[in-house]
Amino acid sequence: xxxxxxxxxxxxxxxxxxxxxxxxxxxxxxxxxxxxxxxxxxxxxxxxxxxxxxxxxxxxxxxxxxxxxxxxxxxxxxxxxxxxxxxxxxxxxxxxxxxxxxxxxxxxxxxxxxxxxxxxxxxxxxxxxxxxxxxxxxxxxxxxxxxxxxxxxxxxxxxxxxxxxxxxxxxxxxxxxxxxxxxxxxxxxxxxxxxxxxxxxxxxxxxxxxxxxxxxxxxxxxxxxxxxxxxxxxxxxxxxxxxxxxxxxxxxxxxxxxxxxxxxxxxxxxxxxxxxxxxxxxxxxxxxxxxxxxxxxxxxxxxxxxxxxxxx
Amino acid sequence: xxxxxxxxxxxxxxxxxxxxxxxxxxxxxxxxxxxxxxxxxxxxxxxxxxxxxxxxxxxxxxxxxxxxxxxxxxxxxxxxxxxxxxxxxxxxxxxxxxxxxxxxxxxxxxxxxxxxxxxxxxxxxxxxxxxxxxxxxxxxxxxxxxxxxxxxxxxxxxxxxxxxxxxxxxxxxxxxxxxxxxxxxxxxxxxxxxxxxxxxxxxxxxxxxxxxxxxxxxxxxxxxxxxxxxxxxxxxxxxxxxxxxxxxxxxxxxxxxxxxxxxxxxxxxxxxxxxxxxxxxxxxxxxxxxxxxxxxxxxxxxxxxxxxxx
Numbered sequence: 197x198x199x200x201x202x203x204x205x206x207x208x209x210x211x212x213x214x215x216x217x218x219x220x221x222x223x224x225x226x227x228x229x230x231x232x233x234x235x236x237x238x239x240x241x242x243x244x245x246x247x248x249x250x251x252x253x254x255x256x257x258x259x260x261x262x263x264x265x266x267x268x269x270x271x272x273x274x275x276x277x278x279x280x281x282x283x284x285x286x287x288x289x290x291x292x293x294x295x296x297x298x299x300x301x302x303x304x305x306x307x308x309x310x311x312x313x314x315x316x317x318x319x320x321x322x323x324x325x326x327x328x329x330x331x332x333x334x335x336x337x338x339x340x341x342x343x344x345x346x347x348x349x350x351x352x353x354x355x356x357x358x359x360x361x362x363x364x365x366x367x368x369x370x371x372x373x374x375x376x377x378x379x380x381x382x383x384x385x386x387x388x389x390x391x392x393x394x395x396x397x398x399x400x401x402x403x404x405x406x407x408x409x410x411x412x413x414x415x416x417x418x419x420x421x422x423x424x425x426x427x428x429x430x431x432x433x434x435x436x437x438x439x440x441x442x443x444x445x446x447x448x449x450x451x452x453x454x455x456x457x458x459x460x461x462x463x464x465x466x467x468x469x470x471x472x473x474x475x476x477x478x479x480x481x482x483x484x485x486x487x488x489x490x491x492x493x494x495x496x497x498x499x500x501x502x503x504x505x506x507x508x
Numbered sequence: 509x510x511x512x513x514x515x516x517x518x519x520x521x522x523x524x525x526x527x528x529x530x531x532x533x534x535x536x537x538x539x540x541x542x543x544x545x546x547x548x549x550x551x552x553x554x555x556x557x558x559x560x561x562x563x564x565x566x567x568x569x570x571x572x573x574x575x576x577x578x579x580x581x582x583x584x585x586x587x588x589x590x591x592x593x594x595x596x597x598x599x600x601x602x603x604x605x606x607x608x609x610x611x612x613x614x615x616x617x618x619x620x621x622x623x624x625x626x627x628x629x630x631x632x633x634x635x636x637x638x639x640x641x642x643x644x645x646x647x648x649x650x651x652x653x654x655x656x657x658x659x660x661x662x663x664x665x666x667x668x669x670x671x672x673x674x675x676x677x678x679x680x681x682x683x684x685x686x687x688x689x690x691x692x693x694x695x696x697x698x699x700x701x702x703x704x705x706x707x708x709x710x711x712x713x714x715x716x717x718x719x720x721x722x723x724x725x726x727x728x729x730x731x732x733x734x735x736x737x738x739x740x741x742x743x744x745x746x747x748x749x750x751x752x753x754x755x756x757x758x759x760x761x762x763x764x765x766x767x768x769x770x771x772x773x774x775x776x777x778x779x780x781x782x783x784x785x786x787x788x789x790x791x792x793x794x795x796x797x798x799x800x801x802x803x804x805x806x807x808x809x810x811x812x813x814x815x816x817x818x
Contacts, residue, residue, distance in 0.1 A: 206619075209546045210538040217541075415549045418556070422730045429663075429735035437664055444666045 202496040203488075208408060211296075212488045216481055219291050222303040223480040226287040229307065231476055234280030239468025241273030246464035273468070277475075284479050286310045286318050286381045292487035293382040310381075317380045320387045325373065332362045332369075371406045372398045377483070378490040397493040405489060412485040416478060424474050431470045434462035528626055533619035543619055544711035548727065551611050551703065556733075559603035566595035582668040589675045596676060597691045609699040612707045620711070628706025633757035640809045641751045641760035645767050647802030648747060652740035654790045659736045678776045688773050697766035704728050704745070705752040705761050713753065721749040744768060750806070754813035 203211065245266040287303075287310040294301035301309070336358030343352025375394035379385045385393050398405050429436060438459035445452050494500065525534070533543045613624055621627040660670065677692055679685035704724055712720035728745030729738045748761040755761075 206533065206536070206538060206546075210536075210542040213542040213545055214539060411550075414553045414557075415546075418553045419549055422552070422727075422733075425733055426730070426735040426738045433663070440664045440666060440669070443669065444664070 203492045205408065208485075208488055208492060209412075211491075212412070212485050215292055215295055215484050215488060218300075219288075219295050219484070220480060222291055222301075222306065223288045223484075224476070225303045226291065226306060227284045227476045227479050230284040230287060230310075231277075231280040231472070231479060234276045235468070235472025235475065238273035238277040239465050239472060241269040242468040243464035245269040245273075246460050277472075281475065281479065282318060282322060283310060283315060285377060285483050286315050288480060288483045289378050289381045289487055292484045293378060293490075296487060296491045314381050314384055317385075317387050317390070318377055321376050321380060321390060324387065329366050329369070332366055333359075336362050367406075368402075371402060371409065374398065374405065374409060374486060375490045375493065378487055382490075397490065397497065401493060401496065405493070408489060409485075413482075416481055416485075419481075420474055420478050423477060424470065427473060428470055432463070432466040435459055435466060438462060528621050528623045530622055531616075531618055531620040534621070540711050540715050543615075544708050547612065547615050547711070548708050551608060551615075552731065554611060555603055555607045558607040559599060562599040562603050563596055566599040567592055569595065582672070586668070586672055586675065589672055593676055597687070601691050601695055604695045604699040608703050612699075612703040616707055628702055628710060629752070629756055629758050630706070631757040631759070633755045633759050634812075637755050637757075637809065637812055638760050638763050640805060640812060641755075641764045642767050644802055644805035644809055645744075645747060645764040646771070647798045647805055648743065649768055649771060649798075650790050650794045651799045651802070652743040654792075654795045655743075656737045656740040657789055659739075663736065665736075674776055677773055678779075679773065685773070685777055688777075689770065692773050693766050693769040696769060697762045700728075701748065701752075701758055701762045701765055704731075705749060706758055709749055709752060718753060721746060721753050725749045747806075751809070754810065 287306050290309050291301055291303070291306045294306070336355050338355075339358060340352055340355030343349070343355050372395050373391055375397050376387075376390040379390040379393040379397075380387065383390075383393065438455055442452070442455045442459060445455060533540075613628075616624050616627050625631075677688065679688045704727075708727070709720050709724040712723060716723065725746030725748075726742050728748070729740075729742030732738075732741050734741065744765075748764055751760040751764055752758060
């Protein structure tokens with residue numbers, strides 16, 4: 197399946213759909229193993245979090261502890277979910293790369309391969325990106341806020357201009373570093389080498405990569421919303437029932453606070469569950485378009501004419 | 509007419525390719541399912557995002573006059589929707605023709621065949637088949653709508669909200685009715701049928717055979733982003749897909765689609781101010797009496813079109 201020649205846009209989509217078709221079951225198993233427990237913790241933490249908020253009646257200093265409890269549960273769920281997402285991304289990238297190289301890999305093998313140094317490196321990569329991009333966006337915001345606080349027009353103006361510049365810079369860098377995950381997960385590159393490798397691959401093809409990635413992410417989010425819209429109603433049935441009850445009570449003057457409580461109490465777990473399902477669907481297709489483009493860029497650099505793909 | 513067997517995705521075609529299949533996708537080794545899927549999602553993204561932009565432009569071009577309705581929250585909301593109805597309807601029409609029909613025809617021509625009419629099957633079909641498709645649809649509509657109504661009832665959506673939802677499809681006079689027939693009945697019957705059946709189902713059909721009817725029928729339901737209407741819309745999608753698959757023509761499904769929407773517009777017109785309220789509920793006896801007749805009409809349709817499938 198390794199592409200010997202660069203792909204056209206139609207070929208990229210065709211390869212992507214074929215890759216999804218060939219590996220969806222393995223990827224679904226991987227996503228369920230790596231993301232399932234994390235998603236469950238996230239859903240339970242949302243449920244507990246909303247449960248904490250519901251016992252608050254009126255303003256009371258002790259309610260601050262309840263709010264902290266709520267935030268604590270949500271943060272715990274989010275962190276575990278984030279870790280699961282990164283692990284699933286690495287595992288599915290490995291499966292996709294193996295498939296594209298013409299050496300299909302079982303989900304067990306992909307799972308074993310994931311839990312190695314490369315997973316730690318991908319975590320490091322995301323951490324570096326988070327810190328780097330955070331600074332890039334954060335500093336102009338700090339300037340703007342500082343300018344407003346100090347009532348200094350030049351400082352605020354410079355901050356405003358820099359925000360626009362930094363957003364453009366972040367987009368530029370995100371595209372250039374889009375293939376760091378496959379470089380680390382498949383080629384076993386170190387973090388900095390992974391960044392360099394991705395930068396080299398994108399070189400000369402920035403606009404093409406940007407266009408295709410935007411197009412593919414639009415297509416994925418549309419497909420996910422297509423599937424998830426009815427699921428939201430099914431899973432959050434009680435929530436919507438209470439919502440419409442609340443809506444009806446608006447006509448009769450003051451809404452009943454008990455209905456609002458019912459609405460909130462039926463929200464947490466269902467919302468967490470639906471989000472988890474949406475994330476699992478998204479994660480079994482999203483890393484695969486990066487994989488297809490990664491192989492296309494390698495073919496454009498003539499890498500498959502010289503030697504076989506690097507081993508996993 | 510003998511129908512060639514479905515094209516196997518992983519093997520060479522068992523029959524020589526039709527010379528009319530001269531598009532770029534046909535000449536490549538790409539999968540036909542990829543073409544249908546890419547068109548479905550690509551045109552979906554274009555259509556829904558474009559429609560939102562067009563709706564915003566239409567609303568601003570129409571003027572955002574502040575609503576001066578007296579009464580409560582619902583009355584004010586209803587008045588606002590009434591004020592914005594025409595710009596929104598215009599946005600729907602433009603998006604159907606420009607963002608669904610035109611891209612679909614363009615992609616068919618570019619990817620599959622320069623003979624677009626042949627590919628999407630704009631073909632004559634016996635009048636008996638068209639009339640039978642119309643009859644079957646009219647007999648199935650009460651059952652499919654009953655399911656949607658029951659879900660609305662179970663969820664407890666207030667009548668006022670349903671009325672607001674129905675406002676865009678409610679005519680207040682004969683001239684508005686004619687305009688609505690064009691917007692809600694004629695336009696989707698043409699654009700959605702050419703896109704869903706003529707392009708997507710036709711392309712899936714070449715590899716999946718009859719399964720394409722089920723797949724595209726459900727996708728048709730999902731594409732309306734109306735979760736409570738998903739089952740009823742999917743039933744209609746299956747019905748239109750079945751007519752297309754059996755007749756090898758777009759005409760029966762177009763007529764059936766037009767009839768379904770026309771019935772909805774006429775019922776809302778008849779209900780007037782009560783549109784969307786429980787006054788329009790479908791009685792169970794109507795479902796019980798029309799459903800067996802509808803199934804009977806479908807069996808008859810299957811018998812009538814049997815010679816084309818062999």
